[in-house]
Amino acid sequence: MRIVFYLPHDHRTLAPVLRRTLDTYLAFISAGGGALTSGEDPDISEAAFPLTPEFWEEARRHIEKSRFEHLDEMEQDSFWFRTLTKRGFDTWVHLIGGESDPTGYEFSFRSRLPWREPSGEYSVLSVKVPMQFLEDQGPEKAFELAQALAEPLPFSTGHAGLSLSFTRGRSRLLPLLKDHLVRHPGWDVPRASTWGMEEGIDGIHWMTFLGAPLLDTLGGPNAIRARLQHPETTVQELTGCRAVIRLGPAPLAGDTKLGETLPAYRELARFLEPWLMPSAPFVPFEGYTPEEMRHWWRRFLEPPPAAISDPRDG
Template sequence: MRRTHADVAHAVWRALQIYLRAIPPGTIGWYANLDGDMAELDDKGWADIRETMFESPEAGAWHVSLAESPSCETGGYGFDYTGRRIGIPHYERDGGATSAVYLSFPTEYLLEHGPTRLRALALELGRELPFSFGYASLAFVSHPGNWYGVRRQLIPLLERYPGLDVYLLSETSTVIGTGARGAYWLTFLGQPLLDQLGGRVSLRERLCFPEVTFEPMEGERLLLTLGEWPEAMDRETGAVPRQYRALAQVLEPYLCDEGGQWPPITREFMHRWLRRLCS
């Protein structure tokens, strides 16, 4: 969301309430407190979160992180938000900063409730958020503090299964601006990105596949669904589905670049990986 924190805080809060109603009660039990330590999510915890979202003084960034367990070592249910001041050079790099949020579900949630339910929930969340780009995908989920070590171990799996996402919200949100990150099972396109792609009519012509559905949204936005179920895409047993490749090629000029200087997750590696479906 290429919006400053103050402009999106209430929308993110509403999305969080939708998420909490959708998952088993009490699943999210821990949060990163104002000192950065994991603490039990009790009444004081919620007071801290509200203070961060609505009462904190002007800053360069605002962070809310909620998890199932204090160790945050396993994937599953989780919520992470980074809000930023937008348009102020001191607080962003190359005009790419955004406010951003992710919400994760264990694979068991998808298997129990089915893709139709998860898609409906993603659409409900998307309606609340003034996004430029968003997506839902099968993904490897880890606590941000563990991410660099985890990603090194995942490289062989990423090369075999291009449908599995790997991400670090704090990294992506500093560089994506109003661009895109790739083609995913559910791909949300907002402004100005959708207009830069030629709008809905142009996309229908370029993505004329029976597997693809188009869901117009308020505010000249669009949800693309690339199939009934998300796909891991095993390179050893089959090719990348054609609709994913076609959308990736449409988005390629607008894809962001991520990554640092420490091998093997360098900027060059991430440049190639984020474009893995384009050819």
């Protein structure tokens, strides 16, 4: 399961709360025996490294303190201006629960480039827990984790739900998963880039977090409740004029061949359609035609395929 927040702020604005989010995540996963053991950071090492006490301190320092002022104030032929604009982000800290045998635990923060006039990019905070966490701790604990992470973050939008995780070979594996993605629409494929999202919503998920100004545009929590009629859908207000929409007690993958078409997800997709951010024009999946990409992105907006009946049932 993946929990992600899109943050329309530079690192210097987010730095005061990032240590808190990391400590919150560590507290939740350690209670169930999970841990982060390896790290990746292009400014620390070119390869994954074990999280020794020294590297933990370095990783925390990277999270807690922004190093760069506005790029507009740098010389354009300087080393850091060329480095930052080439890689497309300010700071990236990526902590995982195993290098050669990933455990499914992951904490990742990537901050956008600090221009004086902000671009359409977002800073992104993303965490993952394995399916074993859901099985052992239960979906309510996963919901509590998402809420606890959301509490200090000035997010624009965010979401949580079942998500594919590619440690390597994404471009090679995605074409092999076409039939599975169609059959199980509740699984998400993480977005490769936030460029051009503006105020868009990144798909339909078990949980959808809404902040300003989008929540006001949608009419606020009460207006959303009035529009969403599925009995398992809840809309909960959060502090700071924010809200979270939850589609049932647990995330669902669905199975269109068995008629499990996820009606609550479809209802939310119809409500949010004007704000849904299309994936195909920006990050097409390798090996997918434009029509296949369109069909996948609109999987909750178009009529579901008919369930396949089992002759043994007759």
